Amino acid sequence: MKKETKEETGDVEKKIKLFLNNVLTNDPCVICGNRTEPGGLDFGIGKSLVCVECAKKHAPEIVEIREEALSFAKREKSMLASDIRHKINDEIYLSVEKRILRILDEACKDDGISF
Ligand SMILES: [Zn+2]
Numbered sequence: 001m002k003k004e005t006k007e008e009t010g011d012v013e014k015k016i017k018l019f020l021n022n023v024l025t026n027d028p029c030v031i032c033g034n035r036t037e038p039g040g041l042d043f044g045i046g047k048s049l050v051c052v053e054c055a056k057k058h059a060p061e062i063v064e065i066r067e068e069a070l071s072f073a074k075r076e077k078s079m080l081a082s083d084i085r086h087k088i089n090d091e092i093y094l095s096v097e098k099r100i101l102r103i104l105d106e107a108c109k110d111d112g113i114s115f
Helices: 052-058 060-092 096-111
Strands: 017-020 041-045 048-050
Touching: 017 060, 041 052, 041 060, 048 052, 052 060
Parallel strands: none
Antiparallel strands: 017 041, 041 048
């Protein structure tokens, strides 16, 4: 494990940023050298990864922001899945009469006739 020096920790708080990372390699943390666990929304200095422990130590506010963002994204995904589930159910339980009318509308759409 790499030791931190004063020069490296000087204003490291200001340098650690959240970034969208599309390279999911377990590069070592640029501050402490420990293994990182990149997940797509990661901490870094430039494009070099910073581990969660170092981010918590040097920039705890962005750790909270990341947790909120991930929680929000998870909720949005869950709501989207729920919406898709409802749409599928609506289609499955659509009455025969409505299905026939929809098919006839589709078939006659080019003729300008509506059912
Ligand atoms: Zn670290």
